[in-house]
Amino acid sequence: KAGVTQTPRYLIKTRGQQVTLSCSPISGHRSVSWYQQTPGQGLQFLFEYFSETQRNKGNFPGRFSGRQFSNSRSEMNVSTLELGDSALYLCASSLDGSVNQPQHFGDGTRLSIL
Amino acid sequence: AQKITQTQPGMFVQEKEAVTLDCTYDTSDQSYGLFWYKQPSSGEMIFLIYQGSYDEQNATEGRYSLNFQKARKSANLVISASQLGDSAMYFCAMRRWSAGNMLTFGGGTRLMVKP
Numbered sequence: 242k243a244g245v246t247q248t249p250r251y252l253i254k255t256r257g258q259q260v261t262l263s264c265s266p267i268s269g270h271r272s273v274s275w276y277q278q279t280p281g282q283g284l285q286f287l288f289e290y291f292s293e294t295q296r297n298k299g300n301f302p303g304r305f306s307g308r309q310f311s312n313s314r315s316e317m318n319v320s321t322l323e324l325g326d327s328a329l330y331l332c333a334s335s336l337d338g339s340v341n342q343p344q345h346f347g348d349g350t351r352l353s354i355l
Numbered sequence: 356a357q358k359i360t361q362t363q364p365g366m367f368v369q370e371k372e373a374v375t376l377d378c379t380y381d382t383s384d385q386s387y388g389l390f391w392y393k394q395p396s397s398g399e400m401i402f403l404i405y406q407g408s409y410d411e412q413n414a415t416e417g418r419y420s421l422n423f424q425k426a427r428k429s430a431n432l433v434i435s436a437s438q439l440g441d442s443a444m445y446f447c448a449m450r451r452w453s454a455g456n457m458l459t460f461g462g463g464t465r466l467m468v469k470p
Contacts, residue, residue, distance in 0.1 A: 272456050284446065284460035297455040329398055338456030340388045341407050346400035 243268065245347035247332050253353045259320040262350045266313050266334030272296075273315040274344060275307060278329040287330075290315050291338055319352075327354045357382045357454070359447050359461035367467050368437045375422070376432045376464045378447030384408075386452035389430040391421065394444040394463070403445075406430055434466075442468045 246265040254260050266273050274297075275287040286299040290309035307317045313334075319326055329351050333344035358381045368374040380389065391403040406414045406421045414421045422431040434441055444465050448458040 274456060274458070276458070283462050284448075284458075286457045286459070289456045291456070297457050299457070331400060333400070333458075335456065340386060340450050340452045341405065343390055343402040343405055344456070344458060345402060346392070348397070348399040351398070 245332055245334050245345055247330075247347035247350050249350060250348065251351050251353075253355060254322050255355050256322055256324060258322050259318065260322060260352065262317045262319075262330055262332075262352075264315045264317070264332030264334075264347060266315070266332075267345055270334035270336055270345075271313050272335045272338035272344075273309055273313060274333045274335075275315070275317050276331045276333065277301075278331060278349070279325075279327070284331075287317070289338065296338070322354050324354050326352065328352060357384075357449065357451060357459050359449055359459055361445075361447055361461035361464050363464045364462070365465040365467070367469055368434075368441075369469050370439060371436055373433060373435045374437055374466065376434070376445050376447075376466065378430045378432065378461060380428050380430065380447075380449050382428075382449065382451055384451040384453050388450045389421070389423070390448045390450070390458065391419070391430075391432045392446045392448060393441075394446060396443070400446070404432065437468045439468050439470060442466060 274289040289297040309315045329349045333346045335342045389406045393401045447461040
């Protein structure tokens with residue numbers, strides 16, 4: 242069974258640009274969550290999508306947005322990039338988001354802002 | 356506020372010995388789940404073990420076991436017979452039923468296994 246796939250693995254952008262990251266969940270998983278990991282702030286929840294609807298959102302500015310498609314694949318978009326957006330972005334999927342289900346993570350997209 | 360605390364930023368353990376990584380949590384929820392993840396230097400987060408708040412027995416998965424003390428709000432990870440490949444960052448995380456499918460992570464512990 243294939244795991245969570247994130248593309249691209251590495252990305253370099255400049256301030257002011259926008260970026261789109263992609264995540265394909267494990268087959269059959271309908272819940273997709275996104276996290277940002279930085280040395281200073283650690284791992285922080287961005288948002289969760291389930292059945293094409295955003296079900297939960299973390300404390301991030303509106304520049305961070307996402308969507309989910311009917312096949313459960315998800316994309317995350319960051320507009321007007323800032324230096325502080327440099328981070329590892331992790332996507333995780335679970336069957337339906339029940340509290341006892343583990344989230345399975347992808348390898349992440351490492352975003353660097355110059 | 357809901358919080359996860361891992362008080363050991365870094366730890367060394369001798370190969371083949373057991374090691375305990377500490378995790379305490381703070382929540383007023385009755386229904387929650389506790390998870391441990393391993394993150395090697397390559398970046399991927401690997402799920403290790405899960406403990407539910409209503410589970411009466413401590414969870415075990417191979418060489419991993421979770422020492423769950425609900426009254427003390429602690430969920431320590433025990434790794435038996437450490438291997439060199441266990442060297443990584445380890446994160447404790449909590450999901451509360453009332454917060455939906457959102458994991459709150461601790462700051463992590465870097466474990467280094469010595470040959």
